[in-house]
Amino acid sequence: MSLKGKRMGLRVWALAILVVVGVGLFVAADEGTIKLGAILPLGDITGAQASKAMQLAVAEINAAGGVLGRQLELFIVDDESKPDKGAAAVDLLATVDNVDVFIGGMSSGVHLGELPALKKYEKVTVWIGAASSLVEQAAVGLDWYFHIHPWDYLQGASYVQGWADLQTQYPLIKISKVFWAYEDGAFGTSSFQGSLVAFSNWLNSGEPFKSALLGGGDYRSVLRHAMDYDPDMFVWVGYAADALPMMEQAAEIGFTPPLFVGSPPGWPADFGTSPLAEGVISYGMWAPSIKDVSPVSQHFWDAYIAKFSEQPATYFAPLGYTNVYVVAEAIQRAGTLEKQALITALEATNYASPLGETLTFTPSKLIAHQGFRNQKILQWQDGQQQVIWPFAYATALPRYPFTGK
Amino acid sequence: MRLLRRLRRGQVLLLLVSLGVLVLMMLWKPYALIEGLQRGGLYALIALPMALILGVVGIINLAHGEFMMLGAYFAYWLGVYTGLDPLVAMIPALVAFALLGAATYLLTIRRALKAPELNQLLLTFGVAMVGAEFANLMWTSQPLKPHLSYVYSSMTLGKLRFGAYAFVYTVSAIVLLVLLSLFLRRTRLGRAALAVGQNPRGAKLVGIDINRTYLAIFSLSIALVGAIGAMFLTRNSVFPSAGSPYTMKSFCLIALAGIGNLPSVVWGGFGLGIAEALVLSFRGYGGWADVVFFAVLVAVILGRSYRRQTA
Numbered sequence: 001m002s003l004k005g006k007r008m009g010l011r012v013w014a015l016a017i018l019v020v021v022g023v024g025l026f027v028a029a030d031e032g033t034i035k036l037g038a039i040l041p042l043g044d045i046t047g048a049q050a051s052k053a054m055q056l057a058v059a060e061i062n063a064a065g066g067v068l069g070r071q072l073e074l075f076i077v078d079d080e081s082k083p084d085k086g087a088a089a090v091d092l093l094a095t096v097d098n099v100d101v102f103i104g105g106m107s108s109g110v111h112l113g114e115l116p117a118l119k120k121y122e123k124v125t126v127w128i129g130a131a132s133s134l135v136e137q138a139a140v141g142l143d144w145y146f147h148i149h150p151w152d153y154l155q156g157a158s159y160v161q162g163w164a165d166l167q168t169q170y171p172l173i174k175i176s177k178v179f180w181a182y183e184d185g186a187f188g189t190s191s192f193q194g195s196l197v198a199f200s201n202w203l204n205s206g207e208p209f210k211s212a213l214l215g216g217g218d219y220r221s222v223l224r225h226a227m228d229y230d231p232d233m234f235v236w237v238g239y240a241a242d243a244l245p246m247m248e249q250a251a252e253i254g255f256t257p258p259l260f261v262g263s264p265p266g267w268p269a270d271f272g273t274s275p276l277a278e279g280v281i282s283y284g285m286w287a288p289s290i291k292d293v294s295p296v297s298q299h300f301w302d303a304y305i306a307k308f309s310e311q312p313a314t315y316f317a318p319l320g321y322t323n324v325y326v327v328a329e330a331i332q333r334a335g336t337l338e339k340q341a342l343i344t345a346l347e348a349t350n351y352a353s354p355l356g357e358t359l360t361f362t363p364s365k366l367i368a369h370q371g372f373r374n375q376k377i378l379q380w381q382d383g384q385q386q387v388i389w390p391f392a393y394a395t396a397l398p399r400y401p402f403t404g405k
Numbered sequence: 406m407r408l409l410r411r412l413r414r415g416q417v418l419l420l421l422v423s424l425g426v427l428v429l430m431m432l433w434k435p436y437a438l439i440e441g442l443q444r445g446g447l448y449a450l451i452a453l454p455m456a457l458i459l460g461v462v463g464i465i466n467l468a469h470g471e472f473m474m475l476g477a478y479f480a481y482w483l484g485v486y487t488g489l490d491p492l493v494a495m496i497p498a499l500v501a502f503a504l505l506g507a508a509t510y511l512l513t514i515r516r517a518l519k520a521p522e523l524n525q526l527l528l529t530f531g532v533a534m535v536g537a538e539f540a541n542l543m544w545t546s547q548p549l550k551p552h553l554s555y556v557y558s559s560m561t562l563g564k565l566r567f568g569a570y571a572f573v574y575t576v577s578a579i580v581l582l583v584l585l586s587l588f589l590r591r592t593r594l595g596r597a598a599l600a601v602g603q604n605p606r607g608a609k610l611v612g613i614d615i616n617r618t619y620l621a622i623f624s625l626s627i628a629l630v631g632a633i634g635a636m637f638l639t640r641n642s643v644f645p646s647a648g649s650p651y652t653m654k655s656f657c658l659i660a661l662a663g664i665g666n667l668p669s670v671v672w673g674g675f676g677l678g679i680a681e682a683l684v685l686s687f688r689g690y691g692g693w694a695d696v697v698f699f700a701v702l703v704a705v706i707l708g709r710s711y712r713r714q715t716a
Contacts, residue, residue: 045547184692208691212548215650217641218444220568221685224436241548241642248640251557252568266547268642274552313547 033073034066034331036324037099039089039114042078045313046106046266050128050320051076052308053300054103057324060303067328068335074324075099081106083113090117100337101126103323106316108132115139124342126327128319131155132190136366144339146346146361148319148326148371149285152190154364156198158374159283162389163199166377166398169391173400175259179231180206181222183238185214191237191263205229212241219249226255233259240268247276256404266314272383279402280380286315286355287378287385289395293356300354318354326351326359356393430683437686438679439567445678446575449671450633452655453581454626460665461602461622464514465522467529469655470648471536472627476502476634477643478540481549491551491639495632502631506624514623515616533649540645548642556640571640575675581629582671589667598622602665657698661705677701 038054040047058074066072075097077089093099094117102118102125105111111130115138118125126146133152139145150158167173180195182188192206207225210216219242226234234257236246243264250260261281271277288311291298300321304312312318326349331337334345347369351359357372364370377389379398386396430438455469479501480494489497509532517528560569589595600608601618609615634648641647658677662669680701681694 043541043546045545048545207688210691210694212642212647213644215654218440218685220436220440221682221691224686225688239548241644241647243548243642244550244552245641248557249568252559252570254559254566268548268550270550270552275554276552276557 033071034068034337035073035075035097035099035101036327037093037097037102038074038076038104038320038323039079039086039093039102040076040104040320041081041106041110042076044081044106046129046316047078047081049312049314049317050104050106050323053304053312053317053320054324056300056303056307057321057328059307061324061328067331072324072328076104079110079114081110083110086110086114087117090114090121094121094123099123101327101331101342103127103327104320105129108135111135112138118145122339124327124339124346126323126346128316128323133365136364140366143368144343145367146369146371147364147367148323148359150372150375151364151370152194153198154370154373155283155375156194159377160198162375162377165391166389170398170400173259173398175202175232177203177229177231178205178233178235179226179229179257180204181209181219181226181234181236181238182206183211183213183216183242184208185211187239187265188237195235205231209236209238211238212245213239217242217245219246220253223250223253223255226257227253231257233257233261235261235263237263240264240266240271243268243271244274244276247274247280251276251404254404256402258401260402260404267385269313272380272385275405277380277383278405279399281388281402282378282380282385283375284315284378284385285372285375286318287376287387287395288312289384289386290354290356290393292395293387293393294352294354296352297354297356315355322351322353322355322359325353356387430679434683434686435565436567437682439565440571441679441682442575442675443568443571443678444574444682445675446572446578447637447674448651448654448658448678449578449674450574450581451630451637451651452658452670452674453578453585453667454629454633455652455655456659456662456665456667456670457585457629458623458626459659460667461598462514462518462619463602464518464525464529465656466626467526467652468509468533468536469630470650470652471533471540472502472505472630472648473634473637473651474540474643474645474648475505475536476631477638477641477647478544478549478634479631480635480638481551481643484551490553491635495635498632498635499628503624503628505631506627507620509627510620510623515619518619533652537645537649544645546644546646548644548647550638550642553639573636573639577633577636578671578674582667585667594618594621654698657702661702663709673705 040051042048042051054074058072062071075093077092079086079089102123105127106129108130112135122144124144128148131149131152136151163175167175180192182192196204207222209219209222243262259281263283291301300318329351330342330345330349334341347361349359349361353359359371361369361371376387378385379388381396381399387393388396388398451473455466458464458466476498479498480491483489483494484491513528513532517525556570558569559566589599597613597618600613601615605615658670658673662673677698680697684694684697685691
């Protein structure tokens, strides 16, 4: 062999050794992290803030030494609020990123598209959104599936309980006649139909309206019909884009029912700054005021603002934070990533969440692992959302009646 | 002459019937009339700049609503940083959106003027998507709306109580129609635009710079719709997809009125607004409002086609 040939041979060997060492180091580094795969709609504030809260939780856990001595690694994929993108995200996270646990999730429609893909991989999945009972029906028999958000019928039951408790505790509040204004899409219509069943002891009437989200935004005819009905409680079920215009148009025509309830999935950021927000009642899993009664919530609030220089504005932020902590604590308890051990550890969850309640998993109607069961009844008071029910987490007394000022 | 007399008679009859309907509505469904004029004013106001582009440049601008949405965001953030009321923010919006319109024309529209109509549609659709995605990336899908106490001011007439502020759309639509008509008939640029809109080749032959006219009209239209976005914000939330439904409504209104017929855009807007409000005033039939909108549109187009065939 010539000198040139020997040199070439040495170079090939050196390159081969480098490749082997490099791959070894890469594999070692890869084994060193615990991978969480989150799927969220990043273009929407719910997904954007949930993703930030997840990053915050991961950063806190890693700064405290990680889980089982290993660092958490968070992979976030945008589902763009589309079922096909969500399903593709599951495939990507399972096959390319090889995540250990699936977390995240918002919309029921998107999740119904993701579930068949999740069933292919059967990895442990802890989901924070997707409240439709259709999702529950699609998740029957999945022992690796954990669902944190209350199902729609659980929410309905909690409102029934909440209003009953409020009327008992505060006899001034009397509800027998209710008008429901609901957006004419699937969300509003199914909410209205569910409410008719849940509140069958009330005299209910309702009318659909076209949400601003779909090119509507003139609610005056529905509001006038509600005013003619003279209800004890007026409830509108729509989107955040309807919130302030709805209040303005109610003020414009002089409609001030004793209870004015809004039930959008999230409120616009500036809603509290309007004097028209005063006394408006809403439903939700969390309000910033919970930090006044919950140290965990206070810690979450402070840490989120310190890290992102913005306030968490949707309950999906504390839910995202809860999502990561619940999984991390379960892995710590299990001592391994082995699936069955992790499922058993998750079943033993007892996590004091920033939403106020302690999270545990118990069976719901159809699945074995349901987390929260109740929503909260909130009221806008002096620009802040206060919890008025459940009384255990109440941050303020209810203000009654609604004055529209 | 006979045809002219018949037409006039027809027009007088139409006017009398319209007045009769309005009086009947005032007695029977006064709120539907009042609120119909207000919502129709908004439709007409938003549609006018689109009609101007379509009439002169000959392009259906599918990004029309997105420019309005960006105008609303512009006014919102100007309000946040400077405390400027959205109605005052219409003035800087006019300037900013004239520049944006000019840039859009020079970078995109100009290059597609000779392209097939489908390509032009796809181009403006692309501009619309860029606008919506830009807003989504910048401000997320969270709706924004400033609190403005004057928007819920109300008036009382006998037993009737109704919002007074929303008439700003009705009045603005009429004022804009008058101003645009004056501009098109009394100014050099306006007359050039009319000539270009009717016969570009002929206009070129008499020395009109077509490209400069297109640029001016496109920029003016985008400036107007940007400023209208600021006015839209006073009563509506803004979010990335807030504008797109108005592109559709504006286009339908122009189709109803006939291309280049600005007064009919305004009267058609009022007519559709009143028709929608009338349907909405019947409890439980609100879902038919959109059907009425498109039914009127189809009926007018069919009627016009029938008239042309029989003439």
